Amino acid sequence: MDLQNIGTRIYHLRTEILQLSQRDFSHLLGMGQGNISKVEKGQSLPSCFFLWSLYNTYQINVNWVLSGEGEVKVSEG
Structure with a gap:
């Protein structure tokens, strides 16, 4: 798994698709902003909770992430 590419996809999702600040994104997912930052920078893998929250909140395809x-x-459907 390429952490840098995962981080780039999360960053693209947040900024281009959802058009959210890191602060708002983390709040809506119920996570700390620091966790989002580490994932976007490719410093850590997204947790199961992070992936579940993306799917549950925005119907984001975990395989794509x-x-x-x-x-x-x-x-849908």
Whole structure:
């Protein structure tokens, strides 16, 4: 797993797709801003809680987060 690419995808998701500040994003996911920062910088892997929160809050495809494959959002239906 490439932590830098995962971080880049999370950063892109937050800034370009959701258009949220790191502070707002962390608040909406119920996480500390420091955790978000470390993931975006490629310094740590996203936790299970982080991935679950992305899916539960925004229907983000966990496979896309981890591998870059598939659509960003899980298709409905």
